[in-house]
Structures are given as structure tokens and as C-alpha cells.
Amino acid sequence: MANSILVAIARVIAQNCAFIGVVAGFWHILWIAGVGVLAGGIVGVAVLSAGYVRLEQNREPTSQKAEESGDSES
Numbered sequence: 001m002a003n004s005i006l007v008a009i010a011r012v013i014a015q016n017c018a019f020i021g022v023v024a025g026f027w028h029i030l031w032i033a034g035v036g037v038l039a040g041g042i043v044g045v046a047v048l049s050a051g052y053v054r055l056e057q058n059r060e061p062t063s064q065k066a067e068e069s070g071d072s073e074s
Contacts, residue, residue, distance in 0.1 A: 019041055027034025 023034050023038050023041070026037045
């Protein structure tokens, strides 16, 4: 996986454009379907954000020395 900032920005823009396209498609079929897809997307982003904050940002950094020497406390 690429760690470039440009790739990260392009990924976010692409995902948002795809979501807008799906919502627009359902909206033109029936507006209530568009509202349902939009609400589901907002709930999905909220759940994903909460999971990211709890799992990724609260993780303690690991020591490089312990990984290199092969010492593990498991």
C-alpha cells in the first residue's frame, strides 16, 4: 500500500465521488431511496471514524529494539 500523501488525497476524493454518484443515481430513481443511501453512508462514516479513533490512534508505539532482537513477551 502506498503511503504517499497524494495517493491518500486521491483515494478520499475518489471515494467521495463514487458515493455522490451512487446517491445521485438512487435519488433520480426515487428520492426517498437517495435519502436512505445518504443516511446509510453517513452512519457508515461515523462508525468507521469511531473505530479508527479507538483502535488506531490509541495504539502505543512498539519498540524497534524488541522487534529486531526477537524478544517477545507472549
